[in-house]
Amino acid sequence: MVPLADGRExxxxxxxxxxxxxxxxxxxxxxxxxxxxxxxRAATTRGLLTISYSRPGYGRSTPRVDAATTATVADDAADTAAILDHLGHTEFITLGWSGGGPRALACAAMLPDRCRAATSGVGIAPPDAEGLDLLAGMGPENVEEYGAVSGGIEALTAWLEEHGTPLFSVTAADVVAELGGLLPPVDQAALTGELAEYLAASCRHAGHQGIVGWRDDDLTHTRPWGFDVADVHVPTSIWQGTEDLMVPFAHAVWLSEHVAGTRPHLVQGEGHISLLMKIEQILDDLLDLAGLQPPGRA
Structure with a gap:
């Protein structure tokens, strides 16, 4: 548990x-x-020290008191900096997956002197993305969830308590069924074995404090992020699969066109989950962006 200056952990x-x-x-x-x-394992073989953390309200991390009103995605970059300070690290590289994608871009935007490279994997576009229909191509569960967000915090809370809490007790055996219309066939095929065990365990841990972390993530995703992706000048890449139903492919196309100097990897036939099986390529690309050669790959 890492203590923060505002009293959170x-x-x-x-x-x-x-x-x-x-x-x-x-x-x-x-x-x-x-x-x-x-x-x-892939990170360790490349000489990387993996640092992951539960965002506010998830796991054992203290929720933000301003989550319902003014908290932004950019605040997670400040939390990242505080964690790195506590651990004694200055520079870093970063990968954000799905809802974590905006956080990786936030680190690139807000911590340009420390973040050497950033990757957004299947990450969403900002809510003010000009010319992009955020919901077009999303699976029905996500469309319902975003509709609840537009109804305000009480509507979102009620929707998550009714429809979201079953995910907090999901097992590897039933995670595909629980995610329903959000999984195309390629993701259903990938979500087995160790990957299914990880996703189920991570979802169960997310609900340690109930729906608060999920609710607050949704709120910060759907209000202005606190930075402009056009101001990201740290080397970045965007990874996305064409079959994704959680975050539609158009989000990655938009980000590729609006994040300055980014390297797009728009992969035919992959989905939101299946693309994780390309993690070695994704890490090698991230290291290359940062000017760091993976061991044995000179």
């Missing part, structure tokens, strides 16, 4: 070699920080 998980390059992983929505062997 954040739950932090650190895995990898002593002296490794700090690598911050921002989890999706709704998730909490739990061991993620598929990611951590």
């Amino acid at each position: 954040l739950e932090v998980l650190v895995t990898g070699p002593d002296g490794g390059v700090p690598f911050v992983f921002h989890h999706g929505t709704p998730q909490g920080a739990v061991p993620f062997g598929i990611l951590e």
Whole structure:
């Protein structure tokens, strides 16, 4: 547990070699920080020290008192900086997946002197993305959820308590059924074994304090993020699959066109979950962006 200046605490998980390059992983929505062997093994073999944390309200991390009113995605970059300070690290690289994608971009925007490179994996576009229909192509559950957001905090809370809480008790065996219309066939096929175990465990941990973390994530996703993606000049990449039903492919196209100098990887035939199985390529790309050569890949 990392203490913050405002009295909150954040739950932090650190895995990898002593002296490794700090690598911050921002989890999706709704998730909490739990061991993620598929990611951590790939990172460790590349000399990376994986640092993941439960965002406010998830797991054991203290919720933000201003989440319902003024908190922004940019605030998560400040939390990231505080974690790195506590651990004694200055520079870092970062990957955000799904709901974590905006947090990786926030780190690039808000911490340009520390963040050497950032990757948004299947990440959403900002709510004020000009010319983009945010809901077009989304699975029905996400469309309902975003509709609840537009009804205000009470409507969102009620929707999550009715429709979201079953995810907090999900097992690997029933995670595909629980996610329903959000999974195209390619994601259903990928969501087995260790990947299914990780996602189920992360969702269960997300609900340690109930729906507060999920609710507050949704609120910060759907209000102005606190930075302009056009102001991101740290080397970045955007990874996305064409079959994604959680975050439609058009979000990645928009980000690729509006994040300055980004390197797009728009992958045919992959979905929101299946793309995680390309984690070694994603990490190699991130290291290349940062000017760091993976061991054995000179």
